[in-house]
Amino acid sequence: MVILERAVKFEEVDAAGIVFFARFATYAHEAMEDFFSQLDGGYVRLITERRLGLPAVKLETDFLAPLRYGDVIRIETSVAKLGRRSAVFVYELKRKADGVLASRMRHTVVFSDLEAMQSCDMPPDVRAAFEAHVVE
Amino acid sequence: MVILERAVKFEEVDAAGIVFFARFATYAHEAMEDFFSQLDGGYVRLITERRLGLPAVKLETDFLAPLRYGDVIRIETSVAKLGRRSAVFVYELKRKADGVLASRMRHTVVFSDLEAMQSCDMPPDVRAAFEAHVVE
Amino acid sequence: MVILERAVKFEEVDAAGIVFFARFATYAHEAMEDFFSQLDGGYVRLITERRLGLPAVKLETDFLAPLRYGDVIRIETSVAKLGRRSAVFVYELKRKADGVLASRMRHTVVFSDLEAMQSCDMPPDVRAAFEAHVVE
Amino acid sequence: MVILERAVKFEEVDAAGIVFFARFATYAHEAMEDFFSQLDGGYVRLITERRLGLPAVKLETDFLAPLRYGDVIRIETSVAKLGRRSAVFVYELKRKADGVLASRMRHTVVFSDLEAMQSCDMPPDVRAAFEAHVVE
Secondary structure (H helix, E strand, O other), rough: OOEEEOOOOOOOOOOOOOOOOOHHHHHHHHHHHHHHHHHHOOOHHHOOOOOOEEEEEEEEEEOOOOOOOOOOEEEEEEEEEEEEEEEEEEEEEEEEEOEEEEEEEEEEEEEEEHHHHHHEOOOOHHHHHOOOOOOO | OEEEEEEEEOOEEEEOOOOOOOOHHHHHHHHHHHHHHHHHOOHHHHHHHOOOOEEEEEEEEEEEEOOOOOEEEEEEEEEEOOOEEEEEEEEEEEOOOOOOEEEEEEEEEEEEEOOOOEEOOOOOOHHHHHHOOOOO | OOOEEEOOOOOOOOOOOOEOOHHHHHHHHHHHHHHHHHHHOHHHHHHHHOOOOOOEEEEEEEEOOOOOOOOOEEEEEEEEEEEOOEEEEHHHHEEEOOOEEEEEEEEHHHHHHOOOOEOOOOOOOOHHHOOOOOOO | OOOEEEEEEOOOOOOOOOOOOHHHHHHHHHHHHHOOOOOOOOHHHHHHOOOOOOOOOEEEHHHHHOOOOOEEOOOOOOOOEOOOEEEEEEEEEEEOOOOOEEEEEEEEEEEEEEOEEOOOOHHHHHHHHHOOOOOO
């Protein structure tokens, strides 16, 4: 499990006064980027130099409790499934102050060559990053 | 079915050059707002004056084809399920130019009193808007 | 003068309940894109096929009245200055309901070759678009 | 001078491949929020509990060099002017890797009671925060 903490930002709420629901996918992406800080050069180098990426094929989000400006979010990231070319991340977003689970997300990605825009096998360092965090 | 067309905006792409995956939920929300233009005063009056809303409890997104700057998106919105206090929207996002299905989303909402932040029954005009677009 | 009307979106407000100040630059960009709908293929073709663009070198924004969810914005775009390689757009953002001026923006752009990332002369159709809307 | 470092995020670029110009105002706001971490409870408590805020009346941005995904931005915040109810922040945004100045921004704010939406005098802790960073 990899843990990322970040505060809700001033502009992330909507006209109902709670975090806009599309922002949860942004949080998921931040958690994934952070997950790959395990790699040399991180997610940035993966995308910009190695030209490898992990486009989403599926994202399932359960919204369990609202988040508000002022909340700090604790995102717990783990790997629920690992294939040769695909993987499923699970993110649990908790309000840090009281531990309430605000959202659970399942994020299925396919490892891809961004030049060819085609799936490909994961290189060993990416596979190792995933394997270190697979849960049953 | 309610149809909304809108162009991908200049800032909606990401560093991989395709529409950022969190934007799809924003598109879904736009389609929902547009869906409620059937109501007197629309979604705006529902939220700001009547203080009623439809917080998401679940959002499932399948990403089937990438979208790019320059694409016009055609969003087809229908209602897959209608309960007393909840409903399931289905959005099909197609590239207008070639009709390719870029994403299918299922969006479960619970009708709520925004002051009490508690679920409540739908008023007749909201129910009628849903009923007009229920599909099997 | 070119006029664009668009509603404030649900997610464009901030935790103070008014439109987040960075959104005004987004509105300016939308107005500029709309301004170039005069061109064959519009702003999209200019950027993606012709690989010409107008990076900002300066943006000055006066915030005169807050905007809120539910407001429709009327953006009046004109050209305050026109050089060989640069131009200054002026945007006046008004609340449509009462005509109140919410913001005035001056946006200085330099016409550029996006491949070389270097300034260049404007092609005739771009110049003609500007000239049609120059004001004293 | 207060210094904030943050990486450009995956979704902050536009279809021209550089950071979208409206994002610079978002960076300015982050720097301002960070500036007020000097206060007890920070900017969050100022806004949500004390109901005091600093709406912008003017924002002037010079764009001097493009920023890209992968860049880390170093934002240097100082106070150029301090009145009884208003202040001018200056932000210098530098690319951390090479120190190149990407943007300089002047941000004029008016201290306000958010309930009355009216300007008011700054409380002593806010004034002290400003005074600690006034530059000639």
